[in-house]
Amino acid sequence: MTDDLVVQRKEGLYCPPGDFYIDPWRPVDRAVITHAHGDHSRRGNARYLAAAPAEGVLRTRLGDIDLQTLPYGESVDHFGVRLSLHPAGHVLGSAQVRLEHAGRVWVASGDYYVAGSSADPREDNQTCAPFEPVRCHCFITESTFGLPIYRWRPQAELFAEIDAWWRANAEAGRASLLLGYAFGKAQRILKGVDRSIGPIAVHGAIEPLNRAYRAAGIDIPETPIATEIGDKSFFRRALVVAPPSAQGSTWTRRFGDHGDAFASGWMQLRGARRRRSIDRGFVLSDHADWPGLQRAIAATGAERVIVTHGYEAVMVRWLTEQGFEASAFATEYGQDDDELPEATGAVVDAQ
């Protein structure tokens, strides 16, 4: 095991020959960041390396950090380790980290989104570069939705459902409050809905990220912030996108009678929908579903797979039965992401 290109340390996942960490959860000297969600990119590291498209969102979230960026596909050499970053399809700037050293290739995926249903480009995440399979000997994969019960439907069907809900509310003269994580989910919603149905407003926590997306050339509609709207009649046909913490808060009073919905992969389950006490749950995830995980792992050609955050035990057993050499890393990811199991949901609303 001493030849492994990535090992687990108390600070995070560590590359011994390169002497750097990937998404460390404690402050370190050199941190390679897969993406800008809070659980993968923490404050306090001395130096950061991330994919070039992540710069805007990373700086929006972490402020003035010592950040070096690398375009997707380009490589740098560090203590004999060749490092390159490849699109993960999760959020703007999300990357898989490819490490090559002494003839071995490892890839750490961070979080990734790839639809399992088909290789149709319409099923890609339309707000960032799509997941790119990278050949390797060992693949470190997430497992957030690593159970066969998680299969995402075609995105066209899903957005048609969201549009129909919005339209019905608009026709009844009431606002549609759609809750989703401020970074990543909100932008997918804004990009995916039918803008002809009515006006759109966002929560103040979402706009700075929208700006970073627009600056990166992603087509996110220009929308007012809900608190800046004086004329309440605006909301009667409006879609309002807000982070989950807004649910039931005094901030929602301005909408009067309104429908509410939550967009998350966890909405797949009836129990999760009912626990949320919302009108509707839309199954929209930035993570791979079960078939997607299988497809992504197969496409790497890896013989060895290391599973992180999610259903590690299930995935390890399944992969072992499929003939992979599989094991798990215990990480501290999945703490600040909206797509956590509901039971640990208290931290969901932290941001």
Added chain:
Amino acid sequence: MKLFAQLFAELDRSTATLAKIDALKRYFAAAAPRDAAWAVYFLAGGKPRQVVPNAVLWAAACRRAGIDDWLFDACYQAVGDFAETVAHVLPPPVRRSDLGLAEWVEERLLTLRGLAPAEQAARITSYWNELDTAERFLLNKLIGGEFRVGVSKLLVQRALAEGAGVDGKLVAQRMMGYTDKHAVPTAERFALLTASSEPGPLDVGQPYPFFLAHQLELAESEFAAKLGAPSQWLVEWKYDGIRAQLVKRSREVWIWSRGEDLVSERFPEVVELARALPDGTVLDGEIVVWKNGRVAPFALLQQRIGRKVLTKKVLADAPVGYIAYDVLEWQGVDVRERPQHERRALLETVLGEAGAALGDDLETAFRISPIARGDDWQSLASLRRESRERGVEGLMLKHRDARYGTGRRKQDDLAAGTWWKWKIDPLTVDCVLVYAQAGHGRRASVYTDYTFAVWNRRPRDAAEADAALDAIARREPADAQALQLVPFAKAYSGLTDEEFRVVDKVVRQTTLEKFGPVRSVRPTMVFELGFEGINRSARHRSGIAVRFPRMLRIRDDKPLHEADTLADLEALLALQHGSKGAVPATPP
């Protein structure tokens, strides 16, 4: 099936009554009568017996999904609902079905019963291939006899009545027995529910909708102000039996349970007694096990209900009697609008006349609910405190001028037309949380089902209790003589969602071991557990079983070493059963 699945989705996601009624009205207007007949049956709580064992469904689902048992089980643990797990693991459908609900039920589901398991699995797999996830979920629920959705029978009746412009009470009456096991929903039967706004001749054995009682949440000091004088009320004991309506018409007897099941066959003694009543008589009352002239604990009645065949031995071990407390029909006339005190007087006349025909039997097995008397609320309150020794649950208060209403109605005015349950406070024990399991449905993946323990003896002090807890945390097997915690009850209700979230977090932080879905925890929390009764049980490690346990509150204020002991449970046993065991049912 598509329409019904759409209705289910709308009912399932809505919490607003009006939205649900709208969805129901739209469905009834759009659905074929034959399909609507079955929809009413399921929505009103009708359940055909399970037609295919879960094991067959499980195996067929695993095969179709290409996964092993262990992986299916991991999915089930995450979903917390079997039918839903099956619906999700299956690959997408290959074709779509347009069959209506009635055809699905009559031609496809009910015909599965009794087939060889291999044939059942093959047919169900082909059905799954025609349905989307939501429809599969419904199909699985119907196959398993587990269909449930958040609408009350009252809401279904309201939607039917509003849709057809018929009085809701008439619909309610016509719907009695609709979900009975022996009844088959048909288009004709469905049409009869809303056929005309005129009361037609009822099916001869039809009961009336039960009038349900409310829990009285009132401090004793407020009784006089809010309820007026006790003389305005009929006060009776509240028996712990099976609420039942007894219908005698056309020389036949029907016994209906509160769940509107026809249960005549379960209680031949009562049927026999009721034959002496004149035709056109309907009584409301309670079936209890009657032994040596007393009401026996509910546990005995429960054992009898559990028996498939009523052998002579069962009848001898647990003979039942009927305590009548109201008359709803007399000489073929509906008397429910007459005031309570008049109906009571009539009841005494009715049973007086029948009694003459019955002779001694009336004395032993068929009687009028006795009146509890007191000059003021204080004396009734002290009478109520004797409930446990008398083997009853407390008192019932019925206003003397009240009519016999329908169902359960919210009432702000305490004295108006409501029956009140003035139950005794539950027995309580302070106990320690030792195991937790994730719940089902809405509580899937949240630890909401708990096992509680008491000390085997009183800890000498906090230090001794801490040492015992440390041993548990180190997973050392306990020495039989040593201080230890003995599990005695499970409970999963009584906390708010917020409190469940707190406990869930503690469970996750203090987990010692995982046994499948169950976690053992390092004991850190004390709960006040309430329950209705306590009995000896050879099946429980503690030797004690409690009835209807639920959490009353989290005792953050109570250190673990002050939790209760087995000796405290023994004291409650003695309190409930006294030295003699059973107690007289009738107040002296």
